[in-house]
Structure formats: C-alpha cells, structure tokens
Amino acid sequence: xxxxxxxxxxIGARGSVEPGETGHARRRHPSxxxxxxxxxxxxxxxxxxxxxxxxxxPHGLLIxxxxxxxxxxxxxxxxxxxxxxxxxxxxxxxxxxxxxGAGILFLVVLLLLKAFAR
Amino acid sequence: xxxxxxxxxxxxxxxxxxxxxxLAMWLFLxxxxxxxxxxxxxxxLYRGASTTGPYPNEIFDIRYTSVSSFVxxxxxxxxxxxxxxxxxxxxxxxxxxxxxxxxxxxxxxxxQVYEFTSFYHEGLTIKTxxxxxxxxxxTGFHGVHVTVGILMLLSLVGMSWAGRLPDDxxxxxxxxxxxxHFVDIxxxxxxxxxxxxxxxxxxx
Numbered sequence: 001x002x003x004x005x006x007x008x009x010x011i012g013a014r015g016s017v018e019p020g021e022t023g024h025a026r027r028r029h030p031s032x033x034x035x036x037x038x039x040x041x042x043x044x045x046x047x048x049x050x051x052x053x054x055x056x057x058p059h060g061l062l063i064x065x066x067x068x069x070x071x072x073x074x075x076x077x078x079x080x081x082x083x084x085x086x087x088x089x090x091x092x093x094x095x096x097x098x099x100x101g102a103g104i105l106f107l108v109v110l111l112l113l114k115a116f117a118r
Numbered sequence: 119x120x121x122x123x124x125x126x127x128x129x130x131x132x133x134x135x136x137x138x139x140x141l142a143m144w145l146f147l148x149x150x151x152x153x154x155x156x157x158x159x160x161x162x163l164y165r166g167a168s169t170t171g172p173y174p175n176e177i178f179d180i181r182y183t184s185v186s187s188f189v190x191x192x193x194x195x196x197x198x199x200x201x202x203x204x205x206x207x208x209x210x211x212x213x214x215x216x217x218x219x220x221x222x223x224x225x226x227x228x229x230q231v232y233e234f235t236s237f238y239h240e241g242l243t244i245k246t247x248x249x250x251x252x253x254x255x256x257t258g259f260h261g262v263h264v265t266v267g268i269l270m271l272l273s274l275v276g277m278s279w280a281g282r283l284p285d286d287x288x289x290x291x292x293x294x295x296x297x298x299h300f301v302d303i304x305x306x307x308x309x310x311x312x313x314x315x316x317x318x319x320x321x322x
Contacts, residue, residue, distance in 0.1 A: 032202045039195040046191060050184045053314040063315060070310035074303050081198045081299045083292075088136055091144045098148025102155025109159050 029083055038080045045073050143293050147300050150263075154304050157259060158311055161252040166318030168247035174317045177240050179233075183313050186229040187305065190264075193222035194302045197295045204288035212291065213275050219298065220271040223264050230261045253312065260308060263301050270294045 030038075049069045052062065079085040084092045110116055132138050200215030234254070244254045274294055277283050283290055 029201065029205065030198075032199055035195060035198040035202065039191065042191050042194075043188065046184070046187055049310065049314060050180065053180060053316075059316070066310050066314050070306055073306045077194060077299055077303050077306070081194050081302075082296055090134065090136060091140065094141070094144040094148045095151070098151035101148075102151040102158075105152065105155050106159045106162070110162060113163060115163050115165075 029086060030080060035080065038076055042073055042076060045069050045076075049073075137289070139289075139293060140296075143296050147296065150300060150304075154256075154259070154307070157252075157256045158307060161256050162311060164248040164252050168249040170247050172237075172240055172242050172246070174249055174253075174312075177237055177242060178313055180313055182229070182233070183309065186226055186233075187309050189222050189226050189229070190302055190305050193219045193226070194299055196222060197298045201288060201291050201295050204291040207287075209278060209287060212287065213278055216271050216275045216278075216291070220268050220275070223268040223271065223298075227261055227264050227268070230257065230264075234258075256312065257308065260301070260304055263304070267294070267298050267301050270297065 049066060052065050052069065055062070057065065078095070084095065134141065196215050196219040200212050200219060203209070203212035203215055234257075242250045242253075244250055271294060274283070274290060277290075278287055
C-alpha cells in the first residue's frame with residue numbers, strides 16, 4: 001500500500017487541481033481512453049490468473065503468482081477507477097487504514113490458529 | 119464536445135476542505151474492508167476442514183466463474199465511463215453507461231444465483247459442511263452488496279431522468295462508483311482466494 005502514497009505524490013506534482021464552485025478542490029480524473037487502457041490491463045491480468053491456476057506450477061510458486069496478480073489488479077482498481085491516485089491523500093489514509101486492518105486480522109487469526117500449517 | 123473539467127459538488131464548506139459525503143464514503147468502505155476481511159479470514163481458516171463432501175474441487179467450475187469475473191470487471195469500466203460522461207455534462211450518455219453497468223451487475227448476480235442453485239442440486243447447502251457455510255456466507259454477502267449497488271445505479275438513473283439530481287451530477291455518480299468499484303475489488307480477492315487457489319485435501 002506504500003505505492004499509493006508514492007503514486008499520488010507523483011501525480012500531485014503534475015496533476016491539475018480544479019477549484020470547485022463551492023470551494024472544494026477536485027483533481028482532474030483520467031480520460032475515457034486511460035480507463036479503457038486500465039480495463040484492458042485488468043482483463044489481461046485476469047486471463048493470466050486463470051491460466052496460472054491451470055498451469056500445474058509448483059504449489060508455492062502458484063500461490064505467490066496468484067496473490068501477486070490479484071494484488072496488482074486490486075491496486076490498479078484502487079488507484080484509477082477509485083481515483084486514489086488523483087484525489088486528496090486523506091481519502092487514501094482512510095482506505096489504507098481499513099485495508100491494512102483487514103490484512104492484519106487475516107494474518108493474526110491464521111497465524112494464531114496455525115491455519116498455514118495445514 | 120463538452121469540456122473534461124471535473125466540476126465541484128454542491129456541498130457545504132467543511133473544516134477539512136473536503137466534501138463530508140466523500141470522506142464518509144471512504145470511511146464506510148474502510149469498515150467494509152474489515153467486514154470482508156473477517157469473512158475471507160473465516161473461509162481460509164476452515165479451508166480443507168470439512169469432513170463430508172461435496173468439496174470445492176468437486177463442484178467449482180473455474181471457467182464459468184472466470185466469465186462472471188470478466189463481467190464484473192467490464193462493469194467497472196462502464197461505471198468510470200458513466201463518470202466521465204457526467205463530468206463532461208453529457209447526461210444522456212451517463213445514463214446509458216449507468217444502465218449498462220446495472221445490466222452487467224445483474225448478469226453477475228444472475229450467474230451467482232445459477233451457481234448457487236447448481237451447487238444446491240449437487241448437495242451443497244449452507245448446512246452441509248464447513249465449506250458450504252463459509253462459502254455461501256462470503257459469496258452471499260458479496261452478492262448482496264452487488265445487488266445493493268444495482269439498486270443504487272438504477273435509482274441514480276431514475277433520479278437523473280426525473281431531474282432530481284443536482285446540476286453537477288458527477289458527484290453522486292462518483293459516490294456510487296466508489297461503492298461499485300469496491301465491490302469489484304472485493305471480488306478480485308474472493309476470486310483468487312476461493313476459486314483459483316487450489317484447495318487442500320479434505321480431512322475426511
């Protein structure tokens with residue numbers, strides 16, 4: 001999730017800020033073309049995921065690849081369609097708080113109950 | 119062609135300088151992360167712990183679920199295209215994309231209903247085993263969220279048609295869009311964890 005802040009910082013440097021009619025600043029969102037490009041990337045990644053699940057790769061490598069691909073898709077949707085790459089950093093903080101809370105819950109429960117050992 | 123400038127939402131001045139509605143939406147989504155985090159954790163915790171079948175490997179049809187995943191991904195694209203149209207103040211096109219998003223959502227939910235029905239006929243109910251319980255609760259909660267999203271989308275279309283949305287219609291579209299994309303990212307995780315990762319051998 002650190003990538004969110006980095007990416008946002010990058011766009012913050014070059015992204016334009018639109019002053020709103022009522023005083024709220026809103027950054028410009030991507031164009032339709034950029035969204036389509038992200039959509040195509042997501043389709044390719046999903047196809048790769050499905051192919052990987054049938055590939056017969058060793059278990060460890062398979063799990064790593066599937067989680068890796070899933071994570072990239074997750075981040076792409078959060079950064080582009082959900083606009084965290086372009087919006088105020090405070091929105092990202094809220095989301096990172098929830099998402100990392102869920103991740104910590106996942107790891108703590110599974111480690112405590114030794115679910116990974118099965 | 120209308121300009122591509124994002125226009126301001128008709129919201130009050132706030133001490134944060136940010137629209138409270140949008141902050142509240144992100145806070146809500148953060149809490150939803152915890153809800154789905156708990157459900158996914160429970161599913162993973164009981165993976166391979168069922169003592170009776172049917173087991174996941176026997177009933178999952180990855181190809182079928184992959185098509186559902188593509189449908190939901192496509193709906194995220196139509197949702198952002200609706201937002202782009204709203205920002206360009208092309209409200210007819212915005213409504214078209216919103217209806218397309220709702221239809222794709224309906225297709226996804228229809229697919230899920232079909233999947234649940236076929237699993238039921240194969241003997242998997244919510245009470246059959248730990249897999250059935252955790253699977254139906256997790257994917258059922260997600261399906262309910264998609265259904266709520268469809269209702270929000272159709273309400274938005276109806277309100278836009280009736281002229282009951284504010285002059286800047288992009289703000290409500292953006293809020294509903296955030297919810298819709300969140301439902302999409304939850305599915306990305308569910309698809310990987312539940313369907314794609316191979317299941318351990320059953321204990322029985």
